Amino acid sequence: MLSDLEFVLLGLTDSRHLEIILFLFLVIAYFLILLGNITVISITSVNHFLQTPMYYFLRNFALLEIIFTSTFIPSTLYSLLTERKMISLPGCFLQMLLFFYLGTCTFFHVATMSFDRYIAICRPLHYTTIMNNRFCLQLVLLCWTVSFLLMFPPTIMIVQLPFCGPNVMNHFYCDTSLLLQLSCTDTGFIEGLMLIILIIIIPGTLMITAVSYGCIIITILHIPSSTGRRKAFSTCSAHLMVVMIFYSTCIYRYIRPAQ
Template sequence: MNRTTVVEFVLLGLANSRRLEIALFLFLVIAYFLILFGNFSVISITLVNHFLQTPMYYFLRNFALLEVTFTSTFMPSTLYSLLTERKTISLPGCFLQMMFFYYLGTCTFFHMAVMSLDRYVAICHPLHYTAIMNNRFCLHLILSCWAVSFLLMFPPTIMTVQLPFCGPNVMNHFYCDASLLLQLSCTDTGLIEELMFVVVIIILFGTLTVIALSYGCIIVTILHIPSSAGRRKAFSTCSAHLIVVMVFYSTCIYRYIRRAQRGGQDSDKVLSLFFSVLTQMLNPYIYSLRNKQVKQALRESILKFSGSLRQP
């Protein structure tokens, strides 16, 4: 009977030269700062400004909190590895990172679908918006995102954690990737791979369908706006959202829905950087901080804070 003899895994990381590691460290430090600053700005502004106590900003605030926690599952350890050249992670640490990464990542997909549904109701049914998107319904939507994500990801992740690992213990990645863990296990993982594939299909294409239908209806409604300036403004907002969605989904789909290749290539690390860092960095600025109301609230907060500093 196979038994686990591995006590740690070696993550090869993002680079194989010290100079490139330093460059990547600087880039990721800036990216992580922008992620934290952008999302915490959204959280604080939407909490303290009473004009932003609407369903849209409630969803954006929860999404911002999710972005921070998701990125923090791997970014501190990645930065530490780049700075110190320490490539190892303990077996329990690897499992915890994998579980939180995929659970919070799954929540991200469902939150994006919920936000697109909120925009659909607001734009296509504005007269019924407050009645439909009441506080109780919004809370139920958010709780459903967390609950469904847990129900979908718990079975495959707990099955992966229970696998035996006898060596080798080297992963060509910068975080503990589930597909690579399956390759390193010293037992048959065919059932878990099939289950993961089905779960990923449900998550990606289920949420993408909701987003595509919502924005399709939104675009049709925008086309009927009589004002050309109003159409341009609405299309500008929608196009920015859709660009982020397309980058996020296309990289995730290409990364995780390839039956011919199970991962471990250098290209997989680049794709992972796109959906786990680049889109997370853009999200608060695309979804929230370019919004006129949010910018006005941020400007007022800065002026109020600077005024309080000048007072004796």
């Protein structure tokens, strides 16, 4: 039966010594990720002075990071600890769906946070009117909904693919590109559709972020005092750094030309 099919994930290394080192490193990293994001959620939830749209989006982003990293780190830790490198076909589909759905949602959430910073710095007098609680909730729900609508069609197509060849993946989680290579039918249409979706998601949200920060930079340069410029830039510098790291790694991983 199709549901009985299992894939072999070769993982990160064949060396047991390196597997133990990687296990310890990932345990510490995962603990710090959980601790940091739970701290952010807790502090921004209970502190009355942090009940602003910026921290509302930050709180949702922290929750998204917890769920996203939990889609593959626990299973990787289990594989490193037990040396069991098998994953069932339904489990592979679920991991693939959650990974790309939550990853897509992260892109839209980053763009939403950029828009929030644009309103705060470029239109400060209208900030509280525009970024009210209802609108912030609608933006968050829109991120989740659009992400689902984009990832649902290719996911359904991949789930219906037949797999009759080798069941070995040279990866530590169910990567979509590797999964498509294991199918015994033509996957050109799905690969093209995935590329179109990635182009919509990554450059599309990057354009929103770039336009927002372009307007922010112009506004900051027109602030007469250096103190005011530093204060305005400090409210978005951390987010800008995250944007640069996040997009550069994802563009290199998913949109760079094939070697």
